Amino acid sequence: MEHPLPKSWSIHTRPEIVAKYEIMERVGSGAYSDVYRGRRLSDNLMVALKEVHDYQSAFREIEALQMLQNCPNIVVLHEYFWREDEDAVLVLEFLRTDLAAVIREAKRKEGGVRLGEVKRWMLQILCGVDACHRNMIVHRDLKPGNLLVSDDGVLKLADFGQARILMEPGFVADNDNQQSYEQNTGYQENISPPLDSVPGTDSLQNPGYNNLVEEDMSREEYFRQFVELKAKRHAMDETDKETNINDGNTSCLATGTISDIEDDPLKSSYSYEAEEGGDDEHGALTSCVGTRWFRAPELLYGSTDYGLEVDLWSLGCIFSELLTLEPLFPGISDIDQLGRIISVLGKLTEEVWPSCCKLPDYRTISFAKIEKPTGLEACLPNRSPYEISLVKRLVCYDPANRATAMELLNDKYFNEEPLPVPTSELHVPLTKNDHDEDSPGEWNDYNDMGSDSDFDDFGPVNVRTTSSGFSIQFS
Numbered sequence: 001m002e003h004p005l006p007k008s009w010s011i012h013t014r015p016e017i018v019a020k021y022e023i024m025e026r027v028g029s030g031a032y033s034d035v036y037r038g039r040r041l042s043d044n045l046m047v048a049l050k051e052v053h054d055y056q057s058a059f060r061e062i063e064a065l066q067m068l069q070n071c072p073n074i075v076v077l078h079e080y081f082w083r084e085d086e087d088a089v090l091v092l093e094f095l096r097t098d099l100a101a102v103i104r105e106a107k108r109k110e111g112g113v114r115l116g117e118v119k120r121w122m123l124q125i126l127c128g129v130d131a132c133h134r135n136m137i138v139h140r141d142l143k144p145g146n147l148l149v150s151d152d153g154v155l156k157l158a159d160f161g162q163a164r165i166l167m168e169p170g171f172v173a174d175n176d177n178q179q180s181y182e183q184n185t186g187y188q189e190n191i192s193p194p195l196d197s198v199p200g201t202d203s204l205q206n207p208g209y210n211n212l213v214e215e216d217m218s219r220e221e222y223f224r225q226f227v228e229l230k231a232k233r234h235a236m237d238e239t240d241k242e243t244n245i246n247d248g249n250t251s252c253l254a255t256g257t258i259s260d261i262e263d264d265p266l267k268s269s270y271s272y273e274a275e276e277g278g279d280d281e282h283g284a285l286t287s288c289v290g291t292r293w294f295r296a297p298e299l300l301y302g303s304t305d306y307g308l309e310v311d312l313w314s315l316g317c318i319f320s321e322l323l324t325l326e327p328l329f330p331g332i333s334d335i336d337q338l339g340r341i342i343s344v345l346g347k348l349t350e351e352v353w354p355s356c357c358k359l360p361d362y363r364t365i366s367f368a369k370i371e372k373p374t375g376l377e378a379c380l381p382n383r384s385p386y387e388i389s390l391v392k393r394l395v396c397y398d399p400a401n402r403a404t405a406m407e408l409l410n411d412k413y414f415n416e417e418p419l420p421v422p423t424s425e426l427h428v429p430l431t432k433n434d435h436d437e438d439s440p441g442e443w444n445d446y447n448d449m450g451s452d453s454d455f456d457d458f459g460p461v462n463v464r465t466t467s468s469g470f471s472i473q474f475s
């Protein structure tokens, strides 16, 4: 009689993985994952092996990356291993450093980041975000630490564990924009991505996949549907390749419905770990996504029917940080985050965003009137009026007023002197963690980046690893 394989909690015990990869040191870990450097035995290719401990996060990441494989500014998924009862292991291209390290290093050196370099970093980020948004994928956790950088200066969006697909792809640039877009990005849109470019995987996109985005399923049910759809999809792949047609009939599940998530006045102080998975089967999204410093105001006010624009807010925060080398809104709690935004932009009113009063927590959270908001100018000292206006086009209350990635890719800023430098001329730090040993406090603040935690309201905490796990001390 055949016995089921024992449940594996460690990548090191997975025969199918060690047969193909040498697993080296752990290079990072996140809320849901451990990431190891690895070497593909067949050709010595360096890879990152990401063991994802949360099935929903794994599913989202695989699904999104499969749809985005033809964009030079999205991390490459080489293959993945995923069997029922085991954590998914994603084999990704290995990228040694990230934009957070670029900013940290620039801060320590005189002169910061040269303008031509700033522009090249921005263009690469825009290209990656635009690819996501063309495919109606909202990343939901854009921040410098999730923008990985290769040794030769190529920036790639990574960590799609919180990504959601809002509806079928089909948003295609108009032809006028397309030309200068291609000039700025070097990226030619291929409406039908090479779905078979991911060895060992089948695409999950197109008909019926929206049914997959049910969030309250058990792991077993999730996996069963995953396998079923993979099989179904496999049968359809050949037809898709021949016709190049995407099914445009499926509706936008995520943006078309109103939340039925409990109206909990304390919701905005939840950790996203606690509420993640709150996207429900009716399409309502959880507001507890992303890292606080980069989180759009609609999320902070508890919105559950937001769209791609939450990424554009994050983009504005990242651009501002590239220009000043300081985080724009480094909030220490969700309320503080909103307070900081309001002190700069002024109070959120129907004048600036007509439907803001529909935000679930709009009336629950109130701030004293700010007589004189400082304005974004004060946050971007010594930057040109045009650069300030660029940030303003993203960091604005009404999501409908935020510039799209495509619009910005075509902005004259990138065609004016100083021109964006070639990627090969970008300054890439030697390591990811080359932080200034003299200022550990500052580094810790940055490293935390306002990540949500149940402990936020308890003041500083001291977390230590112990032989049996970790201990937390409130001071």
Ligand SMILES: Nc1ncnc2c1ncn2[C@@H]1O[C@H](COP(=O)(O)OP(=O)(O)OP(=O)(O)O)[C@@H](O)[C@H]1O
Residues within 6 Å of the ligand: 027, 028, 029, 030, 031, 032, 033, 034, 035, 048, 050, 075, 092, 093, 094, 095, 096, 141, 145, 146, 148, 158, 159, 160, 161
């Ligand atoms: N492709 C890669 N190449 C090199 N290092 C990587 C790669 N992907 C991830 N890492 C490292 O592993 C860390 C965790 O990865 P990632 O952010 O994707 O995981 P996560 O669990 O989703 O994290 P988070 O808690 O930020 O959501 C990253 O900060 C990075 O240091």
